[in-house]
Amino acid sequence: MDITKLEAWYIRSHRKLIFRETKNPYHIWVSEVMLQQTQVETVLPYFESFIKLFPNPQCLAEAEDEKLMKAVEGLGYYRRFRLMKKAARYIVDHFNGEFPNTYEDVLSLPGVGLYTAGAIMSIAYHEPRSALDGNVIRVLSRYLGVDHNMREEKHKRKLDQINQTYIEKATPAIYTQAMMELGATICRPKNPQCGMCPLQEHCVAYAENRQHELPVLSKLKEPIHKNWITLIIQDEAYIYLRKREEELLKGMYEYPQFEEESVHSVINNLQQQGIILDLVNQEKTVKHVFSHQVWHMDVYVVRRISGMSPEWIRIEHQALKKIPMATAHRKIGPLNN
Ligand code: SF4
Incomplete structure (x- = not known):
């Protein structure tokens, strides 16, 4: 992968989002939890008011449930915020209120999975840890021309390993954010802007005109x-x-x-x-x-x-x-x- 081009593109063109301008691991964690299943534009006002209300793990751990739920009303998937409070309690009890700074400790927090831990470690601590979310799955599936069903864990794991090899050759904080940003703004689900993409030169989907077939995602169960x-x-x-x-x-x-x-x-x-x-x-x-x-x-x-x-x-x-x-x-x- 042309990582240098990707990173240069990110530095030049990324949107100036408040939660992308910080190295505070607690802020990055809050933003990553809010961004799960939720658009950036929706998250922005919530993020700012949330950080004002609960500026650190201690404040979140001590938050009244109703105050917390009111702060996130409208974002949906509320279980993530109940888990966040539990994780904040864990930070206070096990890490003296300081956000943990090792991959294993971050992963030990309730509700924190591989993606979130990877995002926090790479963005806040510059540690090369893969953060594979839906955006990155789309970019890599297209770039590499992967035909496997990305709803299956084993295929996701494989892509995660590939992403890990890339980030190890990159500047971790820039690489993680660049892949997220590329998926959100250029390699979009519909109408990807291949003409503006820093990865176009070696992209399999672009070369074979298969952008709209990838990633392969089996149909979800009917609601x-x-x-x-x-x-x-x-x-x-x-x-x-x-x-x-x-x-x-x-x-x-x-x-x-x-x-x-x-x-x-x-x-x-x-x-x-x-x-x-x-x-x-x-x-x-x-x-x-x-x-x-x-x-x-x-x-x-x-x-x-x-x-x-x-x-x-x-x-x-x-x-x-x-x-x-x-x-x-x-x-x-x-x-x-
Ligand atoms: S060239 Fe197009 S399909 Fe390939 S990674 Fe870039 S935006 Fe996605």
């Missing part, structure tokens, strides 16, 4: 569709919510919702538990797509007349904005019935 009856239960003073305990969106608040045929059967079932609700109207139908699930929510406004589920909490209407709520329900929006 599960769930139909919910979602209730906005409110009275003059309060709105009724539930805090999720399920793994998906754990710790986020939601409107009570039920996988049932109709709103009438929901109201009847609740009545049998001593909860009397008065149906006002159907407000809207909202769809939300997660990576493995699609929610179809028929949203009804109801008024509570009496009774209360032990699962529910009630909050004042104006407090709704201050609590962490997943996008799926946040986008239902304020209702004024």
Whole structure:
């Protein structure tokens, strides 16, 4: 690989992103976790406010769960942030609050895998450690003309080893960031800008005009569709919510919702538990797509007349904005019935 050209291109052309201008391992870690499955443009404002709220591992370890979840509301995949807090606790307990500086210690942190450890070690500590994410898989698959299914671990491992041999000949911090940047801005999934690419000269996919066939990625499982009856239960003073305990969106608040045929059967079932609700109207139908699930929510406004589920909490209407709520329900929006 023409590493010199790649690095020169990065130094010349990279976007000036706040988390690419730092060598602080804690900041790099935060940015890498936020960037998982999430676009750079989305992450930028979150990153800045997160670092202000939780400027070091100690502050993150001591953060209230709700404050943490509110800080990342809208980014999705919330498990990563619960693991981050756990890792911050681990840093305080095992490394005296200092972000660890060896590959093995970084890898020992809860939620930190090979990619994140490789990114932190190469960018913050200039250690040659491969960081193979989706962008780098795409660049290398195309550059080398790899035909194997990149969803299979053994093929990913092979590519990781190749990436390791490259970074050992490179300037680690520049190489890692250059490959990420190339994948994000030039060797994009659709319409790669081969004419501007520093790797074009020896790129197999370019030579054979196979950019759109690579990387080979087998189809993901079809998502599960769930139909919910979602209730906005409110009275003059309060709105009724539930805090999720399920793994998906754990710790986020939601409107009570039920996988049932109709709103009438929901109201009847609740009545049998001593909860009397008065149906006002159907407000809207909202769809939300997660990576493995699609929610179809028929949203009804109801008024509570009496009774209360032990699962529910009630909050004042104006407090709704201050609590962490997943996008799926946040986008239902304020209702004024
Ligand atoms: S030449 Fe095109 S396909 Fe090859 S690495 Fe560059 S952008 Fe990707």
